[in-house]
Amino acid sequence: MGLKALCLGLLCVLFVSHFYTPMPDNIEESWKIMALDAIAKTCTFTVMGLGKRLRRTYAEQRAFDFLNRWTANTLDAVVVGVDYRLAPQHHFPAQFEDGLAAVKFFLLEKILTKYGVDPTRICISGDSSGGNLATAVTQQVQNDAEIKHKIKMQVLLYPGLQITDSYLPSHRENEQGIVLTRDVAIKLVSLYFTKDEALPRAMRRNQHMPLESRHLFKFVNWSILLPEKYRKDYVYTEPILGGLSYSLPGLTDSRALPLLANDSQLQNLPLTYILTCQHDLLRDDGLMYVTRLRNVGVQVVHDHIEDGIHGALSYMTSPFYLRLGLRIRDMYVSWLDKNL
Ligand SMILES: *[C@@H]1O[C@H](CO)[C@@H](O)[C@H](O)[C@H]1NC(C)=O
Ligand SMILES: *[C@@H]1O[C@H](CO)[C@@H](O)[C@H](O)[C@H]1NC(C)=O
Numbered sequence: 014m015g016l017k018a019l020c021l022g023l024l025c026v027l028f029v030s031h032f033y034t035p036m037p038d039n040i041e042e043s044w045k046i047m048a049l050d051a052i053a054k055t056c057t058f059t060v061m062g063l064g065k066r067l068r069r070t071y072a073e074q075r076a077f078d079f080l081n082r083w084t085a086n087t088l089d090a091v092v093v094g095v096d097y098r099l100a101p102q103h104h105f106p107a108q109f110e111d112g113l114a115a116v117k118f119f120l121l122e123k124i125l126t127k128y129g130v131d132p133t134r135i136c137i138s139g140d141s142s143g144g145n146l147a148t149a150v151t152q153q154v155q156n157d158a159e160i161k162h163k164i165k166m167q168v169l170l171y172p173g174l175q176i177t178d179s180y181l182p183s184h185r186e187n188e189q190g191i192v193l194t195r196d197v198a199i200k201l202v203s204l205y206f207t208k209d210e211a212l213p214r215a216m217r218r219n220q221h222m223p224l225e226s227r228h229l230f231k232f233v234n235w236s237i238l239l240p241e242k243y244r245k246d247y248v249y250t251e252p253i254l255g256g257l258s259y260s261l262p263g264l265t266d267s268r269a270l271p272l273l274a275n276d277s278q279l280q281n282l283p284l285t286y287i288l289t290c291q292h293d294l295l296r297d298d299g300l301m302y303v304t305r306l307r308n309v310g311v312q313v314v315h316d317h318i319e320d321g322i323h324g325a326l327s328y329m330t331s332p333f334y335l336r337l338g339l340r341i342r343d344m345y346v347s348w349l350d351k352n353l
Contacts, residue, residue, distance in 0.1 A: 104206055239304070292322045
């Protein structure tokens with residue numbers, strides 16, 4: 014029987030702070046998205062105000078549990094959703110280590126046998142911050158000689174892959190973006206590393222990287238890695254180094270920010286599906302990863318959703334229901350069906 018795949022549906026996290034965002038013209042169901050945007054922003058505002066994230070996290074877990082069950086039934090696959098320790102209680106590398114531990118455990122011969130999984134047909138997937146973990150874990154697994162069974166493919170949906178440069182064209186265009194604004198994205202991503210407010214302050218000015226990190230900027234140099242269509246007429250300015258008075262090792266670690274992996278680490282990566290959304294602060298992370306993978310000969314299938322917004326997969330169960338979420342789900346699951 015067709016018990017064939019392991020899909021790690023890693024959870025995504027979205028948060029925000031304003032209450033109204035102008036909608037681009039091409040957005041489907043724009044009144045719904047406007048309402049969602051306002052609700053997301055209000056909820057997050059409340060929840061962050063209380064210093065708790067319970068409500069939001071719960072809603073997401075339910076949405077992803079639903080998606081994982083649906084995927085398992087549709088593909089007749091074994092799907093494992095990984096729960097991991099969350100910020101702000103836990104910082105990097107806790108989340109990465111939890112993801113890696115779960116995958117390594119599943120890849121053990123006896124576990125694959127127990128669940129009747131074909132070791133040659135395993136996929137890792139994730140969206141948003143889950144896409145970050147999926148990317149980092151796949152890099153680690155493929156480059157670890159001690160792991161016998163490898164990943165056949167990775168599916169990365171609007172993933173967050175870097176914070177080295179916090180002023181990419183997609184950051185500029187979505188500074189007050191739908192669901193995810195630059196300011197909130199910076200606050201949230203900072204919590205992955207530290208509670209100290211100095212990091213988001215430096216990151217807003219794009220001055221947070223340590224002095225000795227200049228060699229890493231070539232891996233996220235959007236003036237080279239972004240296709241012209243997205244680069245437009247934006248002027249590239251190099252981030253200023255050393256604006257943070259102490260050094261956080263995580264900021265230069267590719268396990269936290271997988272776009273920082275060098276070319277030899279990327280070479281062994283499997284077939285990759287990347288989906289990016291036009292109206293998304295994280296758009297250029299995904300686009301640059303497409304370029305970097307193709308540059309070293311990794312096979313990449315890339316879908317770009319012109320009317321897409323960040324985090325659409327979280328909106329597939331009532332009361333948060335968007336056709337965009339279903340469209341994205343159907344696109345990548347039909348791709349999995351053909352390729353896995
Ligand atoms: C980024 O690329 C531009 C060329 O488009 C180059 O002038 C600049 O030095 C590069 N910066 C870094 C840090 O690699
Ligand atoms: C790439 O990174 C890995 C892991 O950090 C390192 O061992 C290796 O030497 C690097 N390769 C090159 C060509 O820089």
